[in-house]
Amino acid sequence: xxxxxxxxxxxxxxxxxxxxxxxxxxxxxxxxxxxxxxxxxxxxxxxxxxxxxxxxxxxxxxxxxxxxxxxxxxxxxxxxxxxxxxxxxxxxxxxxxxxxxxxxxxxxxxxxxxxxxxxxxxxxxxxxxxx
Amino acid sequence: xxxxxxxxxxxxxxxxxxxxxxxxxxxxxxxxxxxxxxxxxxxxxxxxxxxxxxxxxxxxxxxxxxxxxxxxxxxxxxxxxxxxxxxxxxxxxxxxxxxxxxxxxxxxxxxxxxxxxxxxxxxxxxxxxxx
Numbered sequence: 001x002x003x004x005x006x007x008x009x010x011x012x013x014x015x016x017x018x019x020x021x022x023x024x025x026x027x028x029x030x031x032x033x034x035x036x037x038x039x040x041x042x043x044x045x046x047x048x049x050x051x052x053x054x055x056x057x058x059x060x061x062x063x064x065x066x067x068x069x070x071x072x073x074x075x076x077x078x079x080x081x082x083x084x085x086x087x088x089x090x091x092x093x094x095x096x097x098x099x100x101x102x103x104x105x106x107x108x109x110x111x112x113x114x115x116x117x118x119x120x121x122x123x124x125x126x127x128x129x130x131x
Numbered sequence: 132x133x134x135x136x137x138x139x140x141x142x143x144x145x146x147x148x149x150x151x152x153x154x155x156x157x158x159x160x161x162x163x164x165x166x167x168x169x170x171x172x173x174x175x176x177x178x179x180x181x182x183x184x185x186x187x188x189x190x191x192x193x194x195x196x197x198x199x200x201x202x203x204x205x206x207x208x209x210x211x212x213x214x215x216x217x218x219x220x221x222x223x224x225x226x227x228x229x230x231x232x233x234x235x236x237x238x239x240x241x242x243x244x245x246x247x248x249x250x251x252x253x254x255x256x257x258x259x260x261x262x
Contacts, residue, residue, distance in 0.1 A: 037209040039218050041237050047218045078168040087170050087178045106172050108239050108255040124239040126257025
């Protein structure tokens with residue numbers, strides 16, 4: 001794996017969290033591969049599969065959120081040719097249904113290269129204690 | 132993705148859980164790629180990276196467990212050439228430090244093809260409520 005590709009994937013991961021912070025489903029859709037095979041596990045939720053269902057899950061999360069800010073730490077990135085997986089800790093400040101919250105989530109994000117873009121095909125977030 | 136490869140990956144995923152049930156670190160090591168890039172997130176734990184550290188984490192789990200039985204449900208498998216990711220729900224019966232427990236974990240497992248073998252490079256388990 002070369003450094004340039006690792007940097008590209010890390011930027012894709014940043015774009016994923018910027019889309020998350022935007023609370024805009026269209027922006028989130030733009031960072032995902034448009035495939036029936038994409039999958040997501042939100043903290044405490046069962047698996048959701050397929051582009052449409054995955055985007056519906058983001059819409060549901062964004063509907064309740066009026067603010068979402070991520071400080072992403074402990075990022076690891078492994079690039080294997082045209083795919084990569086990233087693990088990171090999401091340190092989250094959020095306002096959901098008017099309630100301010102702080103949380104930590106451990107995430108696995110899988111990306112595939114499509115042309116010049118690295119697109120998300122899987123996101124798995126799981127709750128961590130506040131550190 | 133063809134059906135034969137999907138079947139191979141599903142068998143690799145079964146072998147992963149058989150190794151887990153065996154509580155034998157050597158058997159668990161045999162189903163993982165021998166790489167510094169492998170990663171694991173156990174439910175509620177932060178990320179662990181590298182073959183040695185990942186195996187040490189299994190040793191720590193196995194040390195406390197005298198029984199671990201998995202009923203794996205809701206498996207999805209996506210094969211992309213020589214790598215694949217599996218999501219599944221682990222319905223677990225366990226005895227840890229003499230205490231019988233039931234639990235549900237949502238898992239993401241990533242496999243890579245090495246010769247004829249599909250080997251694990253990442254496992255992420257996150258707690259689910261009892262369904």
